[in-house]
Amino acid sequence: MAQAVTDKAAALKEHFAKMSPGKLMGLRQITDVSSRFKFLQTTAVERMKTLNKIVDQHAHSWLDRYGIKTSELAGAVDPTWYMSGPLALSTGSGSGRAAQGDY
Numbered sequence: 001m002a003q004a005v006t007d008k009a010a011a012l013k014e015h016f017a018k019m020s021p022g023k024l025m026g027l028r029q030i031t032d033v034s035s036r037f038k039f040l041q042t043t044a045v046e047r048m049k050t051l052n053k054i055v056d057q058h059a060h061s062w063l064d065r066y067g068i069k070t071s072e073l074a075g076a077v078d079p080t081w082y083m084s085g086p087l088a089l090s091t092g093s094g095s096g097r098a099a100q101g102d103y
Contacts, residue, residue, distance in 0.1 A: 030036045063070065078084075 030039055062068075
């Protein structure tokens with residue numbers, strides 16, 4: 001498994017090393033606002049459609065992957081989980097509303 005990950009990383013590194021800087025820059029390369037909108041309305045839309053097709057064909061729910069039923073989730077998580085713990089308590093209010101950072 002570790003070797004497969006290393007091989008994939010090496011292949012990706014090689015792939016990106018062969019790409020031109022323009023292809024890597026993408027939207028940043030387009031400085032004209034109207035050209036950016038045109039890119040977003042055409043190329044970006046087609047890329048998103050392609051990505052959606054791939055996801056629709058191959059994606060699986062993480063619940064299915066781990067054999068979890070939706071009905072099992074409610075009992076596994078405290079409904080006020082975000083209101084306790086060090087991040088919520090560090091705000092002083094304990095409400096969690098002012099908490100910021102990685103969640």
